[in-house]
Amino acid sequence: MDKHIKVMLVEDNPAYRKGLACALEQTPDMELVGEFSAAEFALRSLQENQDSPDILLLDLNLPGMSGIESIGPFKKERPETKIIILTQSDKEKDILHATKLGASGYLLKSTSISQLMDDIKCVHGGGVTLDPSVSQFILDSLHEASGKTVANSELSTRELEILTLIADGLVQKQIASELEISIYTVTEYIRNIYDKLDVPNAPAAVAKAYKSGIFPPPK
Known part of the structure; x- marks a missing residue:
């Protein structure tokens, strides 16, 4: 049985996307099943393929369809896939909107790679994850x-x-x-x-x- 956590990445910054992709590929119990620079490309891939990622790492500031706008379509296309927002935005409206739409995690890009890997495992295991600064901001x-x-x-x-x-x-x-x-x-x-x-x-x-x-x- 394949026990790898299948992760899809949607991030428009090429350097940051490459760094995350390398980290995911080097983590033994994770598998990068797709990386995209825009939400539309990721959605099209899901529509054309049967396999579902376990985790979707989603940036908010994307060209074309924004991360917020894409949460609904992603959830409709793959309701079993859990979404973790990974962004620079700590704006109240983004945090509240994303979590209300069903994101299982909200992390800032200042999160360390090792913490991100732990957070992915946490969400995959049925939990949620929230950046400490975001948590305080919500309060x-x-x-x-x-x-x-x-x-x-x-x-x-x-x-x-x-x-x-x-x-x-x-x-x-x-x-x-x-x-x-x-x-x-x-x-x-x-x-x-x-x-x-x-x-x-x-x-x-x-x-x-x-x-x-x-x-x-x-x-």
Whole structure:
């Protein structure tokens, strides 16, 4: 059985794309199945081929169709493929829009290659990943927003602890180490948190926790 994580890359900067491609090709448990300079080219490739990538690394600032505009078509074409945004943009509207559309991760290009590889594995394993600076930005942006109380969320002590660590910007591997539990247990807790809060991903969970009063407003 092929256990490689199949990764597709959409990035218009040739030098950066080449660097990422080399890193992916040199990682034993990953396979680069396509690299494209525009979303339209990547979508056409998916339409013409049966195989689906496990992970799509997607830049936002692309020629033609932007990364934000392409999330919907990518999800429609390959709903099983998980999207990680990899961009220079830390703009509120980009972060919130991308996560609302279903991105499983939002990373800045300042992320180290080794951290990126860990984040890809995290998302492939069913988790989510969020750049620490982006996580703080979301908290700072949303804490003043009014919201309704979450009905019947009933987060357990452990679930609340894990949600707090997510808000601090930790990824699944780091949470598992911090709490001295397995990464698979962390994944299960995170799924339960999303179900109870009725949210699709980590940024939405953190935002709802602040808006609903589960978390106190940041000082």
